[in-house]
Amino acid sequence: MTIIKPFKAIRPTRDKAYLVATRPFYAYNNEVLQTKLNHNPYTFLHVINPEFHTDDKTQPNTPERFQKIRNKFVEFINEGIFMKEDVPSFYLYRQTVEGHEYIGLIAGASVEQYNNGHIKRHEDTITERESVFSNYLKIVEFNAEPVLLFHRRHDALNRLMAPVMLNRPEYEFTSWDRGKHEIWMIKSPSAIEKIQTYYKEIEDVYIADGHHRCASSAGYSNSIEQKTSENQDLFLACFMSQERIKIFDYNRLVQDLNGLTDQDFLDEVSQSFIITEVHQEDAAPLGLHEISMYLGQQWYKLTAKEGTFDRDHPVFKLDTDILTKNILNPILDLHDLKTNERISFINGKKGMEGIKNAVDANRAKVGFGLFPVSVSDLKRVSDENLIMPPKSTWIEPKLRSGLTIFPLDD
Secondary structure (H helix, E strand, C coil): CCCEECECCEEECHHHHHHHCECCHHHCCHHHHHHHHHHCCCCCHHHHCCCCCCCCCCCCCCHHHHHHHHHHHHHHHHCCCEEECCCCEEEEEEEEECCEEEEEEEEEEEHHHHHCCCEECCCCCCHHHHHHHHHHHHHHCEECCCEEEEECCCHHHHHHHHHHHHCCCCEEEECCCCCEEEEEEECCHHHHHHHHHHHHCCCCEEEEECHHHHHHHHHHHHHCCCCCCHHHHEEEEEEEECCCCEEECEEEEECCCCCCCHHHHHHHHCCCEEEEEECHHHCCCCCCCEEEEEECCEEEEEEECCCCCCCCCCCCCCHHHHHHHHHHCCCCCCCCCCCCCCEEEEEHHHHHHHHHHHHHCCCCCEEEECCCCCHHHHHHHHHCCCCCCCCCCEEECCCCECCCEEECCC
């Protein structure tokens, strides 16, 4: 049984939604970030970067900085950029990218269900980041970007949502990356009750994106001895059927060969892989256990040899794990992939061309392309309480901040 709660969102007025909505600030390079802050007074980036136009600077991740974020948020409310919903609602969200429709319900998810493992994870979180984000929530008292959750297909739920999308959406705009964003409000008590009934029939929910936000929301909720709002036991989430999400590969770029020549490196790799030279048009992996490698302006296919991995283990059979254990760790001396500056990651939407361009531009010495993890493999890892290697998946949709803000002090 899955708990899903309607809430009274704090959200932009209809005419300003496209100006307010933003990706997280870290998704922009410094030049683009400054341009947006200089030329768009309504972007939510002003809330999360409240010192941009001031000389009164504070240290990052301090209570003083968090208080300024809270103050700027209140300022947006007072200026009429944001309004508050009059009744608890669900928010039906549709993002259309290259003909694919990502459809989900934005709502409150249960911290208790996260704590007891009903909302399942596949990534480790960093305790220090959890603590920082939990302290952030104590002061700002809102969630601005939904965690992306997915679950099995539920046909009755899909049939209920379909006619809602025939009406004019409250928000409808296209972002710079050509993604179309639409939001409809579901306020009817009977429709809300029916949705909650359908979710009671869904046994398991999985985190697609937002592991640290889940963990920090749990830390925040668990730290409050006397709750003053039901929302303090919830966090902002977008619930999506598994056939709607897309999992892309998350590829690797390495700056050097750990002192080896190209040929010495190839000789080392050949101990665990069958190496085949291929042309650019054949560079992308065609299936599991086939890894693409770009080195010295040449593409190679690496086919993992039998005995170098465990086909039956949910994690050890993944190409991210095979690459790590047979090349990154033993040959390139890369062990902590989360913090080592010699390795970086590039999402699969940029394709093999993205890897090639990075290596040809000397931003990396070698690049590796991986076959995407399947939904079933991700679920199996989560179901068995296991953890994938870092940066194993790039999952879409990527949700916008600032459209349906979840007040923790409601």
